Amino acid sequence: MIMKVKTITLNKSVFEGNDREAAALREYLCGEGVFLVNVMSSPGAGKTTTLVQLVNNLKANFRIGVLEADIDSDVDAVRVAAATGVKSVQLHTGGMCHLDAAMTKQGLDELDISDLDVVFLENVGNLVCPAEFDTGAHLNMMILSVPEGDDKPLKYPLVFERSQLVLINKIDTLPYFGNFDIDRCHKNIAFRNKDAVVCDISAKTGEGIDAVAEFLKNKAANNKM
Amino acid sequence: MIMKVKTITLNKSVFEGNDREAAALREYLCGEGVFLVNVMSSPGAGKTTTLVQLVNNLKANFRIGVLEADIDSDVDAVRVAAATGVKSVQLHTGGMCHLDAAMTKQGLDELDISDLDVVFLENVGNLVCPAEFDTGAHLNMMILSVPEGDDKPLKYPLVFERSQLVLINKIDTLPYFGNFDIDRCHKNIAFRNKDAVVCDISAKTGEGIDAVAEFLKNKAANNKM
Numbered sequence: 001m002i003m004k005v006k007t008i009t010l011n012k013s014v015f016e017g018n019d020r021e022a023a024a025l026r027e028y029l030c031g032e033g034v035f036l037v038n039v040m041s042s043p044g045a046g047k048t049t050t051l052v053q054l055v056n057n058l059k060a061n062f063r064i065g066v067l068e069a070d071i072d073s074d075v076d077a078v079r080v081a082a083a084t085g086v087k088s089v090q091l092h093t094g095g096m097c098h099l100d101a102a103m104t105k106q107g108l109d110e111l112d113i114s115d116l117d118v119v120f121l122e123n124v125g126n127l128v129c130p131a132e133f134d135t136g137a138h139l140n141m142m143i144l145s146v147p148e149g150d151d152k153p154l155k156y157p158l159v160f161e162r163s164q165l166v167l168i169n170k171i172d173t174l175p176y177f178g179n180f181d182i183d184r185c186h187k188n189i190a191f192r193n194k195d196a197v198v199c200d201i202s203a204k205t206g207e208g209i210d211a212v213a214e215f216l217k218n219k220a221a222n223n224k225m
Numbered sequence: 226m227i228m229k230v231k232t233i234t235l236n237k238s239v240f241e242g243n244d245r246e247a248a249a250l251r252e253y254l255c256g257e258g259v260f261l262v263n264v265m266s267s268p269g270a271g272k273t274t275t276l277v278q279l280v281n282n283l284k285a286n287f288r289i290g291v292l293e294a295d296i297d298s299d300v301d302a303v304r305v306a307a308a309t310g311v312k313s314v315q316l317h318t319g320g321m322c323h324l325d326a327a328m329t330k331q332g333l334d335e336l337d338i339s340d341l342d343v344v345f346l347e348n349v350g351n352l353v354c355p356a357e358f359d360t361g362a363h364l365n366m367m368i369l370s371v372p373e374g375d376d377k378p379l380k381y382p383l384v385f386e387r388s389q390l391v392l393i394n395k396i397d398t399l400p401y402f403g404n405f406d407i408d409r410c411h412k413n414i415a416f417r418n419k420d421a422v423v424c425d426i427s428a429k430t431g432e433g434i435d436a437v438a439e440f441l442k443n444k445a446a447n448n449k450m
Binding site: 042043044070071072073075076095097124125126127128129132145147148149151152154155156157158170173176 | 295297298320322349354373380383398
C-alpha cells in the first residue's frame with residue numbers, strides 16, 4: 001500500500017490568461033489519460049469525508065491520486081492517505097482563497113500523474129472565489145451540506161452554475177434540520193443550473209455514494225476532449 | 226414597528242489604503258455614537274439566525290440597524306426585518322467575496338445611522354477573504370458551527386486571529402456530530418488567538434445568547450476610541 005503525504009506551498013500564477021492555461025492543462029491531462037475532478041464546497045461541508053468514500057469505492061477500477069488544498073495545516077491529506085492508501089499531496093495556498101490552473105499544475109507535478117487514471121482536487125473551502133477560476137479540471141463537483149441550508153444556491157450563484165455535479169451531503173441529518181426542504185433545495189439548484197446532476201448523499205453513512213461513483217466511472221471512462 | 230428592506234449594489238472601492246479608510250470610518254462612527262459589529266462565518270453557520278436572537282435581546286437597550294451582505298438574493302434582510310422589526314438593508318457585493326471599508330460606508334449611508342446606536346454588518350459567508358479587509362467595525366465576531374468540524378481554526382487562521390469574539394454555534398447538534406470535540410475546538414481557537422472570547426451557543430434554541438448579548442452590551446456602552 002502506497003502512502004505518501006507531502007505538503008507544498010503554491011506560488012501565485014504570474015501568468016495572465018488563466019482560462020487559456022486551464023484549457024491547455026485539460027488537454028494535456030486527456031493526452032496522459034488522467035481525469036481531473038475539482039471538488040468545491042463551504043468549509044466543513046464534507047469534501048474530505050466524501051472523497052474518502054469515493055476513492056475507496058473507485059480504487060479497484062482506477063489508480064487514484066488526491067490533491068488537498070488548504071491555507072494551512074495538512075490534516076486533510078494525512079486523513080485521506082490513512083483512510084484510502086492512495087497518493088495524497090497537501091497544497092498550501094499561501095493565504096489564497098482559491099486555486100487557479102497554474103497552481104493545480106504545480107500540485108499535479110508534485111503528485112506525479114504518470115501512474116494515475118483519476119485525480120481529485122479538493123479546492124479551498126469557499127463558495128465564492130474557487131468558482132471564478134478554471135482549474136483545468138474535466139468536471140466540477142460541488143457539495144452543499146444540509147446544515148448550511150437550502151437557500152445557498154440563491155446566495156452563491158456561480159459555484160452552482162459552474163458545477164456539472166452537485167452533491168447534497170449529510171442527508172442523515174435531515175431529521176435534525178427541520179427547516180431544510182430537500183425539494184426546495186433541488187429547485188434552487190435547478191434555478192441556477194438546470195443541467196446539473198444532483199445526488200443526495202451521506203458521506204458519513206455511505207448512502208448515495210454508489211450512484212455518484214457510477215456517474216464518475218462513466219465520466220472518467222469517456223474522458224475525451 | 227419600522228420595517229424597511231432595501232437592496233443596494235455596492236461599488237468596488239477605487240481607493241487604495243483600505244486600512245486608512247477603515248480607521249477613519251471607525252472614528253467617525255465613534256463620534257456619531259454608533260457601535261459597529263462585523264459578523265463573519267462560513268455559508269450556513271448561522272449568522273442570520275444568531276443576529277435575529279441578538280437583536281431581539283438587545284433592542285430594548287439599543288436602537289439597532291442591520292446590513293446584510295450577499296452576492297445575490299435578499300432573503301437575509303427580509304428575514305431579519307420580519308423577525309426583529311429593525312431597519313435592515315441588503316447589500317449586493319457584485320460578485321465580490323468580501324466587504325471593505327468603502328463598501329461598508331455605502332451600506333451605512335443607505336441605512337441612515339442618525340437614529341442608531343448599534344449596527345450589525347453580516348459579511349459575505351466566507352472564512353477566507355472577509356478577514357483580510359478591515360471594514361471599520363469596532364468588533365469582529367465570527368461564528369463557527371458544530372457541523373463544520375472542530376479543525377477549522379487550523380485551516381483558516383486569519384479569521385480566528387482577527388476576531389475578538391468567537392461563537393461556537395449549533396451546540397444543540399453536538400449529540401449528532403460525535404466527531405466534534407468542543408474542548409479540542411476551544412484549544413484550536415486559542416492556538417490561533419489566545420485573547421478571543423469564546424461562547425458556546427445555539428441560535429436555534431437560544432442557549433448562550435444572553436451571555437453574548439451581555440458582552441456586546443458592555444462593549445457598545447464603552448465604545449470609545
